[in-house]
Amino acid sequence: MVLKKEESVGVFTVLVLEDEPVVALDIKLHLEHMGYNVPAVFSSAEAFLSHWQEYDPDLILIDVQLEGAIDGISAARRLKEQSDLPFIFVTAYADEHTIERAKEVEPFAYILKPFDERELKGAIELALYRHRVASELKEREKLFSTTLQSLREGVVITDAEGRVRFVNRAGEALLGRSESEVSGRKFEEVVRLSPYEEEGERREGMFVLGDRLVEYSETDLVWDVPRESFGKVHVFHDFTHWMETERKLRERERQLLQSQKMEAVGRLAGGVAHDFNNLLTVLMGYSKLILQGLPADSPLRSDVQEIQRATLRSSHLIRQLLLFSRHQVAQPEVVDLNELLREMERLLRRVLREDITLTLSCLAASPRVYVDPAQFEQVVVNLAVNARDAMPNGGMLTIQTRNEILREERKGALISVPPGEYVVLDVSDTGSGIPPAILPRIFEPFFTTREDEGTGLGLSTVYAVITGAGGFVDVSSTPGRGTTFSLYLPLTDRQAQEPEEVREEPHPAGGSETILVVEDDDHVRDFIHRSLQRRGYRMLVVGNPGEALLLSEEYKGPIHLVITDLILPYIDGKRLVERLRKARPETKVLFISGYPPSMIGERFSLSPEEPLLQKPFDLDTLLRKVREVLEF
Known part of the structure; x- marks a missing residue:
């Protein structure tokens, strides 16, 4: 707020620029009589322009006609370049040319000599008042402009005709143009908004503006009296980053x-x-x-x-x-994807029907990946079977390898693939395609569209194997035209291992040692009992840990081997063996379990002296493992 001078220092200071000494003295005396402070009177424009700032004046009286190179109008023009001080022309000239020149510098008043004291005082008071009001208005405009410019929201103000009159900095950034470029143009020419839809549904209040996503609103500017609109305020909130984060x-x-x-x-x-x-x-x-x-x-x-x-x-x-479910332990190794696919070609042709044409295109250079080859073969077979079933009337199945280097994250239909070097396997068919409604569900376990057959595990297996190998699975599909599965596997710099020499396994042998079997499943227990007893072993068979401990105490002979399920009622197999070995430290152990190794590993820590035989196992596998443990 601009204070009145009398509210701050008491009186207003007025300077006089007049080259006639007698007139200058008369004006000075009149001003002082009216209560103004007149610290200086200048007879030349040059002196005035050099020293006026020393007096901190509130107003200046300037004669139009002055001796010297600079007249009063020129002096006023130079004053305006330095300050917004109010000034009044005091002159004896009223010709049209002089008045037109004076109007160019916009004086606060134009007084003709001679004048009386009342006329002069009225002009001065009015000039000071106008200057104060103008200063307050300018201050308010500055505050208003600063406030709008500091907003993060883009603001565009239009007049009653819809023409742009103001754009703040955020608005300029959204429009991609400066205020000067769009000022005076119709709002609709400058701002082109398109409704924003997400997943087929319109988002209320959200619009696309160029490459930005904005929330848009507008408000009428209305005079208090009369209640008429004289323009609009248009506000744009940039939600691009927020929506991307939300996505x-x-x-x-x-x-x-x-x-x-x-x-x-x-x-x-x-x-x-x-x-x-x-x-x-x-x-x-x-x-x-x-x-x-x-x-x-x-x-x-x-x-x-x-x-x-x-x-x-x-x-x-x-x-x-x-x-x-990732409970099957993978055995990854360095694999050349091209070689693996070529080896699978005969198998794939047997999986497909004769009316389906298989094209194998190994385009990737040095496609070395770190993956379990058996699991990966299962992945390719599962995708081939899916493609076959999607083409009941025949078609084409194309399996292709390629290299791809991603410099930045790539958003696919279902997943985003991070930057990196990949070997990509594309499996494309010309079948019925996948409806968009079920596309997000295809990797869900047990989800299938084939009611008469199918387990719903094929694509779940694909997803598990590839993500378990550090890769990504994406899919694109057009109903009626076909589907492409893209498997992204990271390129590896690991060295491939030399294949081990295959040795023929000898026929499993029997023995005469004493074996204690602890198994809570009656049928499994009976099978182990009968199988080992037929091969000459002396068998001690129980169904729970308590019976095993009691039998161990009562049996006087040696127990060479304990075969026990890991998961038993009351206490587990590992703790049972620890208690048995307190009395029989020489007894060897073979654990068996129907739970997957990963779940066993979460609960038990088995040493090399505590081998595990995974169920299901057949007779030969059991006999071979028993002999291996006894002879270890």
Whole structure:
């Protein structure tokens, strides 16, 4: 706020620029009589321009006609270049030319000589008042402009005709143009807003402005009296960064939810696998025992062999369950993806029908990746089977490798792939495609669109294997035209290991040692008992840890080996062995379990002297492992 001079120092200071000494003295006396302070009177413009600032004046009286090179109007013009002080022309000239020149510098008043004291005082007071009001208005405009310029929101002000009159700095950044470039133009010519839609739904109040996403609102500027609009204030809040952050957050939430689903189902799979593996152990074991007891020409042999094949298929299903849930332990090695695919070509052609054309295109240079080759083969077969089923009337399946270097994150249909060097495997078909509505769900375990067949584990397995190898899976699909799965695997600089020499395993031998079996599943326990007893071993068989401890105390002979399930009622197998070895430190141990190794590793720490035989196992595997542990 600008204070009145009398509110601060008491009186106003007035300077006089007049070259006639008598007139100058008369003006000075009149001013002092009216109560003004007149510290100096200048007779030349040169002297005035050099010294006026020393007196901190509030107003200046200037004669138009002055002797010398600079007249009063020119002096006033130079004064305006340095200050906004009010000045009044006092002159005897009223010709049109002089008045027009005077108007150019915008004096606060133009008084003709001679004048009376009342006329002079009125002109001075009015000039001081106008100057004070103008200063206050300028201060308010400065505050208003500074406030608008400091806002993060873009602000555009238009007049009653819709023409741009003001744009703040944030607005200039959003529009990509300066205020001077758009001033006076129609708002619609300058600002082109498009409605923003997300996932097919319109977001209220959100618009696309160029390459920015903004929240837009407008408010009418209305006079108090009369209540008429004289313009609008248009406000733009830049939400581009916020929306991108929100999108990434939703993507992370989706990935977290998917991860939690996989983890939950994985734990379920681990529990289910334990029960299935017990059953499969019994089926695999007894079918082998039955085959060994049947004559070579028995018609029952084919029936038993069919049971074995079904058991083997069931074990593969369990492995897939554990694979997508990441409970199946991977055995990664350096693999040349081109070589692996060429080796698989014959297998893939057997998987496909004759009306499907397979094209294998190995374009990647040095495609060395670190992955479990058996698991990766399962991935490729699963994708080929999916493609086959999507082309019931035939079509084309193209499997291609390529190199790709990502300099920045790439957003795919379902995932974002971080920067890096990748070997990419594209599996493309010309089938029915995947409807957009179900595309986000295709990697969910047990999700399938084939009601009559299919486990819903194929793509879950693909997802688990590739992400487990540090890679990423993306998919693009057009209904009616086909689908492409892109598997991104990081390029590795690891060295490939030399293949080990394959040695033929000898036929499993039996023995005469004493073996204590601790197994809570009756059928598995009976199978182990019968299998080992037939090969000459002396068998001690119990169903729980308590019976095992009691038998160990009562049995006087040596117990050479304890075969025990890791997960038992009351106490686990590892603690049971620790208690047995207090009395029998020489006894060796073989743990068995139907739980996946990863779940076992979370609970137990097994040493090399504590081998583990994973269920399901067949007769030969059991006999070979028992002999291996006893002779270790």
